[in-house]
Amino acid sequence: MAVNLFDLAYELEKGLRQSDDYMNLKKLYDEVNNDQEASNIFANFREVQMRLQEKQMSGQEITEEEVQQAQKTVALVQQHEKISKLMEAEQRMGMTIADLNKIIMKPLEEMYGNVAE
Template identity: 35%
Template sequence: MINMYNDLNKLEGTFRQLEQFKALETAIEAVKEDESAVALFSNFRKMQMTLQEKQATGEDLNEDELQYAQKTAQLAQQNEKINAMLIAEMALSSVIEEITNVLVKPVQALYDGIPEAE
């Protein structure tokens, strides 16, 4: 019997050694060491969660919420340490997307033989 979890655990170890992972780890540590960056990022994250919750429930955002969200995002992106962290996160997200594509590839191939309706 195949135990894919052994392979996944090995992949996790490899993943942690990636340059992109280490860059994100370093960037997060830099944010953690700066109290103002931590506070700013915490506000940014709370705002993101609130927006996601409202979108998930179909609630509209009022003008004040939109302005607050934009201002919070701008402040976070203007912080050098947070911005570096967000850039590192995007680079790692690209790797995760590649991994996901590889994992989904055999499932997608199963559907490839189904003809499209005319």
């Protein structure tokens, strides 16, 4: 009997939404967004991050001034308790998703061999 992979994927999504890591991430995200100061600092941090990534991906040089601005923004983010907790939760969620991806890719790795090694 064939398995509908999309049904399994939607079940996984539902499970992810019900997981402790996701619910904690959502709670912390809401706390940051409901705090005007934290929300502004976090939005600025994300903007600086995206701008630097875009420059890097397009091969543009990142100036010393931009590096210093990014470092100041990171320092602000790390000093803000709500934002640093949110970022820790984002990291945990990212690790969970990476682990899930490894599990999902296992059949292909077994068939083709692990090319990363």
